[in-house]
Amino acid sequence: MKKIFKFMLLPALVLPLLFTSCDDDRDSNPTLDLSHVADGFVLNTPALAENNTYDLKSAKSLKLTCSQPNYGGIPYVVRYYVQVSIDPKFVSDPTATHTELATSYKTAEMEVNASEVNDAVVALFQAANPDTSVPDEMPIYIRLRAVIDITADSNLGETYSNVITLPSVKAAYEAPDAKFTDNLYLIGSSIQTPWQSWKAIPKVFGLEGNYYGVIYLPAGGEFKWGTENNDYRGINRLKEINDEAGAGISAGEEQNIKVANAGWYTLLFKGKITEDKKNIEWTLSVYPTKVYILGGSVEMSGTWAFDDAYALTAPADKNGKWVSPAFTASAELRAAVKVGDLDWYRTEFTVYKGNLFWRRYDIVNSWTETEGADYSVTTQVGQKLYIDFDNYTAEVK
Incomplete structure (x- = not known):
């Protein structure tokens, strides 16, 4: 999004100028002359x-x-x-x-x-x-x-x-009223194809202006963010940063966001539209990544809270896959990323055609009922959920 600038404007000046024209050509047989x-x-x-x-x-x-x-x-x-x-x-x-x-x-x-x-x-x-x-x-x-x-x-x-x-x-830029985009985007030294891929991160369900994403960063890893592809925003475009993961955040090269310590990090961006409605102020909170399976596939009665017994195991780096505990029942897959103190249903996801699909509507009963059968995965006893969080692909097998 573009920056907004306010100025105290001076009265416009209309300054008269002398008008100069060439002499009339009175030749009775004029011809086009481009030599000048x-x-x-x-x-x-x-x-x-x-x-x-x-x-x-x-x-x-x-x-x-x-x-x-x-x-x-x-x-x-x-x-x-x-x-x-x-x-x-x-x-x-x-x-x-x-x-x-x-x-x-x-x-x-x-x-x-x-x-x-x-x-x-x-x-x-x-x-x-x-x-x-x-x-x-x-x-x-x-x-x-x-x-x-x-x-x-x-x-x-x-x-x-x-x-x-x-x-x-x-001269002054007069921006339209600020509005939130469908996604934010990340690019960095260890995100998909380094410094080429723009990774979309979704909205938090039901919380306007909140977005979350999971990335792996090695020690000294750096990234930028934006509201669209090729919108390179750095640490200087954030009003506040809360490092809840001990990442050791600092300004890197060209205002990149840099971490001192390697790890899987969950980023929570919170945007607040300013009073003049022309800009958005952004806060970034960084958490250690935790992912869970929930519901009837892990307990016959269903568990609807983050329980460490059903947490996925993280791989060593971005090239590995997160792996869930084995499912204990046949039921619809329900899973979510833990993001700070947000409720699980705000960061829930499913697997759709081999990719992670983030919750966007109120799911009263099931993914099948809300989104359709293609968005619902039925687990079997002994199967596990495997997730590539770098590319947001997943499968149950």
Whole structure:
């Protein structure tokens, strides 16, 4: 999810600029002349830009004027495209990172959509500085690309203006109301394919904004988390960390979450939407992993509490499988991960087509009744549950 930034906005300035155009070509038989396109054309710098601040979030438009490109004096209709950069290299290097705005203009005096400029500036800044707030003020750099407007896709007569600098600009990101995603995601040095696989972790049933997952970390292992694939969040994106497992958590390379001690860890992320509804504050609690079988498959009367007699045995590392005690009865499989003091039914799972499937609805009687027969596994006396928690695969045999 994107960061939210608040600013005290200055009144928008609409600064008048001088309009310069080329002399009329009075040749009775004009011809298209593209010999001057490499020379470019002039985009005027606002006379008051040096000592004023442009507030892009509050303004409706940003007024720009330019000279017309020299196409031999013929009054062709020219289409202008606005290009924006926050990189000072753009002044002399046209390959520097920049964005061309979607809206184009047909006159050399144009009211550029300030909202488009704002969004472009914010996107450029966040791409270059993913963990930094947009500053209150910054310089931006603008140039124009011009083409003869014959067709929408024509690049005939393509030419560029000089780059102007607006030394003081306010840009702000206005985020939509924050909401929780269906899953969180983990990536790390020992999670599936190291630093390539994004492992989805589910919601805690019935507790909005709570997510849990099981991972193995060797001594010195590191990981990141996110609300979607490729959303690399580190330890600095957590408001609080509770190490209930003695993992020895610290900041690793590039703000990775690092553990000093090897082990199987259960992560519980708790999100709280801020009062302005624009952001989510996250807390991470880390527990030693404990997994249990429950219900009628281990006692004829059924046990519905975490009982160490029915705890799965952990493998040495992520390559092994967790193994349950033998089932003592034929019944529907019921199993859960112990996560802090949460009730077992909030972290219950079943086996569906060889994969762990996490509880998402209120199961009054059975998985069969709530999700369907394919989500229900019937145990037999003497069978065991085997789980690969690195890949979330499982089987009863």
